[in-house]
Amino acid sequence: MNKSPKTKGSLFEELSAILTGFSLADIQGTGLSATYFEVFEDKDPDAINNLLGAFEKLGIDYGNVSDDDLILISGVLEDKYLSPISQQLILMWYTGQWNFGETDTYVISKEAYIESFSFRAAGSHPAGAKQPGFGTWQFPPQTFIEE
Amino acid sequence: MAKEDNFDVVIVGAGITGAIAAKELTDQGFSVLILEAGAGKSFKFEDYQTYLDNFYKATVRTPNAPFPATAGAPQPLITDQLGIKDGIPQFAEGSYFHQVGPSTYQSTYTRQMGGTTLHWLGTCLRMLPSDFSEKTLYNSGRDWPINYYDLMPYYRAAELEIGVSADVDEQAFLGIEFEPGYVYPMKKIPQSYSDLKLQEWTKDAQFKYDGTSYDYSVVSIPQGRNSTPNPAYNKGKGYVPVGAVGNPDVGQRCEGNASCVPICPVQAKYNALKTLQKAVANGAEIRSQSVASKVLFDEKTGDVTGIMYKEYRTSESGELIYEEKVVSAKRYLLAAHAVENAKLLLASGCQNKNIGQNLMDHPVGLSWGLAPEAIGPYRGPGATSGIPALRDGPFRRNRSAFRVEIGNWGWSWPKFTPNSTVQDALKEKKFGVELRKAVIEKEERLMRIGMLIEMQALSNNAVTIDDRYRDHLGNYRPVITFMLSDHEKRGLKAARSFCVQMFDAAGIEDKTDYTEKRNVQGFLVFEDEELWWQGAGHYAGTHLMGTSSENSVVDASQRSHEHKNLFLTGCGSMPSMGTSNPTLTAAALAVWAAENIAKDLNNTKS
Numbered sequence: 160m161n162k163s164p165k166t167k168g169s170l171f172e173e174l175s176a177i178l179t180g181f182s183l184a185d186i187q188g189t190g191l192s193a194t195y196f197e198v199f200e201d202k203d204p205d206a207i208n209n210l211l212g213a214f215e216k217l218g219i220d221y222g223n224v225s226d227d228d229l230i231l232i233s234g235v236l237e238d239k240y241l242s243p244i245s246q247q248l249i250l251m252w253y254t255g256q257w258n259f260g261e262t263d264t265y266v267i268s269k270e271a272y273i274e275s276f277s278f279r280a281a282g283s284h285p286a287g288a289k290q291p292g293f294g295t296w297q298f299p300p301q302t303f304i305e306e
Numbered sequence: 307m308a309k310e311d312n313f314d315v316v317i318v319g320a321g322i323t324g325a326i327a328a329k330e331l332t333d334q335g336f337s338v339l340i341l342e343a344g345a346g347k348s349f350k351f352e353d354y355q356t357y358l359d360n361f362y363k364a365t366v367r368t369p370n371a372p373f374p375a376t377a378g379a380p381q382p383l384i385t386d387q388l389g390i391k392d393g394i395p396q397f398a399e400g401s402y403f404h405q406v407g408p409s410t411y412q413s414t415y416t417r418q419m420g421g422t423t424l425h426w427l428g429t430c431l432r433m434l435p436s437d438f439s440e441k442t443l444y445n446s447g448r449d450w451p452i453n454y455y456d457l458m459p460y461y462r463a464a465e466l467e468i469g470v471s472a473d474v475d476e477q478a479f480l481g482i483e484f485e486p487g488y489v490y491p492m493k494k495i496p497q498s499y500s501d502l503k504l505q506e507w508t509k510d511a512q513f514k515y516d517g518t519s520y521d522y523s524v525v526s527i528p529q530g531r532n533s534t535p536n537p538a539y540n541k542g543k544g545y546v547p548v549g550a551v552g553n554p555d556v557g558q559r560c561e562g563n564a565s566c567v568p569i570c571p572v573q574a575k576y577n578a579l580k581t582l583q584k585a586v587a588n589g590a591e592i593r594s595q596s597v598a599s600k601v602l603f604d605e606k607t608g609d610v611t612g613i614m615y616k617e618y619r620t621s622e623s624g625e626l627i628y629e630e631k632v633v634s635a636k637r638y639l640l641a642a643h644a645v646e647n648a649k650l651l652l653a654s655g656c657q658n659k660n661i662g663q664n665l666m667d668h669p670v671g672l673s674w675g676l677a678p679e680a681i682g683p684y685r686g687p688g689a690t691s692g693i694p695a696l697r698d699g700p701f702r703r704n705r706s707a708f709r710v711e712i713g714n715w716g717w718s719w720p721k722f723t724p725n726s727t728v729q730d731a732l733k734e735k736k737f738g739v740e741l742r743k744a745v746i747e748k749e750e751r752l753m754r755i756g757m758l759i760e761m762q763a764l765s766n767n768a769v770t771i772d773d774r775y776r777d778h779l780g781n782y783r784p785v786i787t788f789m790l791s792d793h794e795k796r797g798l799k800a801a802r803s804f805c806v807q808m809f810d811a812a813g814i815e816d817k818t819d820y821t822e823k824r825n826v827q828g829f830l831v832f833e834d835e836e837l838w839w840q841g842a843g844h845y846a847g848t849h850l851m852g853t854s855s856e857n858s859v860v861d862a863s864q865r866s867h868e869h870k871n872l873f874l875t876g877c878g879s880m881p882s883m884g885t886s887n888p889t890l891t892a893a894a895l896a897v898w899a900a901e902n903i904a905k906d907l908n909n910t911k912s
Contacts, residue, residue, distance in 0.1 A: 180742035229738065236737065246732050249741070253728050256365060260729060269362035280742050281716065281724035281749035283684035287361055287565030290572075293533075295562050296690070296714065297496040300682020303746040305739055 167211060171196045173221040174214045177232060178245060179252045181276060183221060186252075189274035195251055198267060199244075202257065206244040213241060253277040313339045313591075314907060316613055316635040318598045318650065320346075321421020322889060323876040323896035324641035325581035326467055330900035332588030336907060339633060340582075340590060341615050343379035343597035343642070346419030349583045351552035354573070357424070361569045369414050369425040369843065372569045375402075377626045378597055378618035378779045379417040387412060390825045404775040404785045410827040411788040412841030413667050415643055419594055420579040422643065422843070425568040427688045428530040428575045429887040430470045431709075432461050435481040436698050437884030440762075444702040446793060447762035448664075448881035451853050451862040457894050458485065464893035465528075468576045469548055471495050472528030479525070480698045491545035492533040494526045495560060498714045500681035500753060501526075501691035504812060507678075511811035513696070513804050516704075522695035522808075524712065530576035530889075531560050531687060551579045564715065566688050575687075595619060598642070599781050601654040602632065603869065610638045610872045616779050626778050636910070637871050637903050640849075641896065644878035645784050648769045648848035651859075651874075653782050658868055660859050662770055664763035664847035666883060669790060669828070669839035671708075671757040671798050672720045673805035675814040680750035683716035684724070689756070690714060696804060697885045706760045706797025709885035710804065713754035717817075719840070724749050753814060757801035759794055759839070760885045763847050790839075795832040798839055844888050846877040863902040864895065875899035 165173070172192045176183045186192055199207035213235045219228045236245050250259040255271030258264045266272050273288040282300050284291060315331055317324045320342035328338045346353075357372040364371040368384040375381045380402040387410060388396035395410045397403075405411060415422045435454035440447040462485065464470075471492035474484050505524035513520040532547040539545040549557040550573035557572035566575050573580070586592060593615075600614040611634060618628035640647045648662040693710035701707075717723040724745065731744040761767075767789065771782040790798070802818075809816045820836040823829045828839045852858025855867035864879050866872040875896045877888045 178737045180737070180739040233735070233737070236735070245737070249732060249737060250728070254725055259725070264365050266363045266365060269359055272362045277724045277728050277745075278684055280728065280745040281684055282680070282682055282746055283564065286367070286684065286715075287358070287563050287569065287571050290561040290563040291685070292561055293559040294496045296498045296564075296682075296686025297502070299499055300680050300685070300750055302680055302750065303742055305743075 165215065168193065168196060170211045170215055174211065175248060175252060176221070177219075177224060178249050179276060180280070181252070191271060191274055194267065194271070198251070198257055199248075203244065206240070210241050210244050210248070213238070253280065311633070313337045313633070313635040315339075315637045315639060315903060316341065316633055317639045317641050318613065319421065319640070319642035319646065320419045320578070320582055320592055320594070321641065321643060322423045322578040322581065323892055324639070325578040325585060326464070326893055326896040327639055327641060327875060327900040327903070328585035328590045329467070329581050329588065330897055331904060332585050332590045334904050336904065338585065338590040339635070340585075340592045341596045341598050341613065341633070342419050342592060342594045343376075343646070344417035344419065345376040345594055347592065347594050349551045349579060349586070351550055351556070354551065357569055358571050361565070367568060369568045370416055373416050373418050373424055375417065376595060377620055378595060378616065378628065378777075380777050380783070381417045382414045384412075384414055387827045390827065390829065395827055402777070402783055404772070404783055406785060406787040407789075409789045411665070411667060411786045412827055413843045413845060415645070415843070415845065419582065419592065420577050423577045423889070426843070426889060427567050427887070429689070430465065430468060430472075430528045430530045430890040431886040432482055433884045433886045433891055434698050437882055437886070440702065440882055444700075446702055448850065448852070450881050451851055457891070457898075458483075460894035460897045461890065462488065463897045464890055466491055467581060467897070468530040468890070468893060469532060469545070470528050470530055470890070471533035472526065476526055477528060479694050489536050489538045490528065491536060491539045492547065493536050495529050495531055495533045495687060495690055497526050498686050498690045500677070500683065500714065501712055503677070503681055504712060504753070507812035507814075508808055511808060513807055515800055515803055516701065518701070520695055522693050524691045525694055527690060527692050529687065531566075532558055532574040533560065548580050549573065551583050560687060562686050564684055564686060593617065597779065597781060598650055599653065601638070601650060601656075601872070603654070608869045610869055613638060616781070618779060628779055636907060637873065639899060639903060640872070640874045641876055643876055644845035644848040645769050647874055647876065647878045649771060649782055649784050651849065652769075652771045656868070658855055658859050660850065660857065662848050663765040663768045664850055664881070665767040665769055665786070665788060665845070666761040666763060666847040668758040668761065668842035668844045668883065668885070668887075669794060669798060670842045671759065671801045671837065671839050672754060673757070673802065673809070673816065673818040674717045674720055674752070674754045675809045675816045675818065676748070677751040677753050678813040681753060682750060683714060683752045686714050688713065688715055696801075704793075704796065705800055706794045707885050708760065708797055708801040708804070709758045710801075711756040711758060713756055715754070716749060716752035717754050719754060719756075723752060755805050755808075757798070757805065758842055758885050758887075759797045759801060760883065761794055762791065763850060763881055764791060769848055790830075795830065795837070798837050799832055799835055802835070802837060842887070844877070844883060846880045846883050846888055849874045849878040850881040851879045852881065864899045865902065873899050873903055
């Protein structure tokens with residue numbers, strides 16, 4: 160039986176989850192996937208559509224990503240046209256910025272910073288947001304547990 | 307231009323020292339006007355939120371990032387510094403300072419209502435008793451004309467006004483004494499997990515240098531940051547934390563936002579808006595966007611007759627326009643921080659040759675490493691503990707003392723983590739869970755140490771003015787000449803050695819690498835060793851206190867030697883800072899200055 164084709168939006172979310180290492184629930188929980196997708200459509204629609212197309216072709220079942228699937232994905236990312244856009248995607252989720260590291264970078268919105276992943280990936284929360292409460296810094300840190 | 311109402315006191319600057327002086331004076335019924343160069347008239351929480359939004363939207367989260375300069379009140383920025391090219395420091399177009407060199411003065415301050423306490427860390431260390439007589443004890447730097455014991459009641463007053471959290475038993479080291487029975491208003495801010503691990507890993511360690519062995523330990527830092535009130539404070543009357551201005555239920559405790567520099571989202575950290583609000587409730591008037599441009603003097607007596615200021619705004623067409631006004635008072639207090647106070651006096655033609663000289667900072671040496679196990683950075687205030695042991699000793703004859711600050715925020719300062727770690731992993735073509743693992747495995751172990759090096763008062767380090775360097779209102783821009791002497795460099799070198807030894811004792815892998823800083827301001831080579839320092843944001847010395855107009859700008863009461871109705875307070879009045887972050891001492895001096903002004907006014911009345 161054929162599955163119904165995924166929408167671009169849900170492809171974008173699944174790809175974002177796989178590339179960032181955060182879960183689909185984390186991605187959806189930011190409330191930002193539509194905003195981020197729009198930024199890509201605005202800045203480089205060909206690149207993002209090519210990336211989504213290449214990802215769709217792999218036919219990966221998000222709920223069931225195997226090591227072989229990851230190898231397939233890394234193969235896609237090796238492509239010199241798709242590599243920059245995929246890194247852009249990862250950095251956008253991690254920093255909330257478009258073109259992080261370049262002179263024309265900007266923070267997409269304050270929510271983008273607040274929901275950004277880099278401090279979370281480092282075991283904490285974005286500086287200035289999602290504060291964990293008085294005295295929490297005295298306790299041992301949480302470590303990353305792979306889902 | 308019309309001369310305005312006669313106030314009892316006109317204060318220049320709505321930062322912590324101006325705010326405290328205004329509050330103290332209005333508490334006693336005096337009429338006070340504060341002239342503030344920058345923007346900000348509001349004590350509304352929503353208006354503070356715009357600062358927070360600026361912070362969230364900033365691509366570089368430097369100390370002034372949330373607090374953009376107002377058009378008529380430019381301020382120094384970290385982003386002014388563009389590195390070193392062919393041995394010459396480079397500065398951005400439109401930089402506020404004109405830096406003569408040879409070293410770059412790297413620190414910044416904020417010209418807004420509330421001043422630099424908007425972005426400060428909140429460290430509230432008293433100076434050591436020996437810091438007040440460096441010249442006598444160690445033949446280095448300057449003596450103060452007062453001592454620690456003179457300042458003790460004012461330290462207590464400052465610790466109350468700021469709201470300092472500390473356990474007094476831990477803080478009586480290196481000669482520091484407290485009044486019997488004294489406790490701080492709030493109990494210490496909990497030390498971070500990484501502080502406690504470092505303490506455990508170094509408990510038997512010693513620092514060996516120049517033939518001497520030093521024991522050391524990790525000690526909690528007193529901070530202007532809301533914590534659990536101490537019910538024993540004030541003989542059992544207790545203390546009620548002051549929350550956010552305009553929303554006092556918010557910020558009753560530090561919530562672990564971990565963004566103190568540059569902004570506390572909930573105002574659990576003290577900022578001077580809290581004191582300004584009290585001063586205004588007492589009847590103080592604040593005029594913002596009113597930059598003092600000249601102090602006017604009576605030619606014969608030397609008395610101040612008024613302060614000329616430029617009240618500016620941006621017109622509908624985007625033009626910067628201003629009106630020149632003069633306001634007069636019975637007494638005048640300059641509280642615009644070390645650089646602006648000096649600049650204003652120079653612009654006014656004051657003849658005292660010490661004005662602007664003896665500019666100091668705390669050069670901060672940074673070392674960074676990988677702990678042997680996860681310590682969990684980016685949690686809590688920027689620093690909750692330090693190591694005081696090397697802040698004093700006979701070695702100060704030969705080299706600067708240093709204070710060790712244990713950072714809680716990973717390698718963000720020297721290496722821009724965690725984002726830089728993410729970029730590194732991307733360069734290795736990592737993605738997904740593998741990327742996350744690579745990030746956490748490194749990030750969870752990051753430790754950064756800062757070493758604050760004391761500076762001597764050196765007269766060549768100075769703020770001056772020059773007709774070629776003016777801002778858009780025609781006011782002078784500070785011209786800065788600055789360098790470290792060998793005394794400081796020896797201190798920086800010793801401090802680096804301390805970190806090397808401490809990391810080794812603790813099993814922390816030293817990852818400090820200054821080769822990548824060779825073209826960054828603060829890099830230097832001393833005795834064949836590469837070293838690097840950054841500014842702590844601690845301006846001082848430019849109108850220091852002393853015994854005569856030959857050696858100082860103000861006397862022990864912070865009155866100008868030459869102009870008897872003029873006082874200057876704040877860090878600029880300090881002949882030395884030792885290794886203490888200076889704000890607490892500046893606040894104590896502000897309380898004292900207000901007391902002296904009040905006495906003066908009361909004596910004149912009777």
